[in-house]
Amino acid sequence: MIWRKVCLVIATIGLSALGAFSQKFGYVDTEYILSRVPEYKVAQSEIEALSLKWQEEIQQKYKEIEAEYNTLQAEEVLLTKEMKDERLAAIRKMEEDVKEYHKKVFGFEGLFFLKKKELINPIQDKIFAAVEKVAKKNRLQIVFDKSGELVMIYTDPVHDYTDFVLEELGLGDENDTIK
Structure with missing residues (x-):
């Protein structure tokens, strides 16, 4: 009776391990x-x-600021201290505005990021849906991205499902035969 239980436990563990592998x-x-x-x-x-x-817009604004500094430097001897300070403050304000604009465009979640997200996300979603279909069709539990951060030292081409995903997207090569 005890041996039966021990054998049942071993068989259960063995099947669980086999299922994991x-x-x-x-x-x-x-x-x-x-x-x-x-x-x-x-x-x-x-x-x-x-x-x-x-x-180019940002570079143009920096060129304008540089021109303002050059003009100020050329006219400096003709200006009173108050006039010079006023012009310097205006130039510094221009610099702050350009930096703020740069941050608004290229900063974290800036216009560039949002535009990229707007244009690329629908394409990625389409690809991920195709990957999911291929994974379900081929009964894959895990699908890795070879081009991602995951480092693969060796890959057996038999596990490469890239062509299946391209086929699912309608972008497959007519000369390829996927079976």
């Missing part, structure tokens, strides 16, 4: 997938154009 996993390369999504390329171009525009 029998989890199916795979990985995808989201960088590669994103490179194949046309909407992502368009979004990236729009983000880069906006970034350049904002950087």
Whole structure:
């Protein structure tokens, strides 16, 4: 009777351990997938154009500030102390405004971040939905992202589900045959 219980406990532990080791996993390369999504390329171009525009605006404002300093320096001998202090205060205010604008655009949750989020999130959501479908279809418990922070020393291509996700997104290669 005791042996039966011991055998039952051992069998239960063995099956539990076997279940833990029998989890199916795979990985995808989201960088590669994103490179194949046309909407992502368009979004990236729009983000880069906006970034350049904002950087040019900020550089232009700094050039204006530099010109104001140069003008002040050239006219300094003609100005009273009060006039000089007044102009310096105005220039410093311009500098503060530019710094504030820079922070508003490129700072934490600034316009650049919000625009990027607005354009990229729908694409990422579409990819994650495709990954989820592929994972469920192939009964995967875990899907890693090869291009993320996770370092993979070795990957067996048999576990690579990137092509399946591309196929799910309708971006697969017609020459590839996924089985």
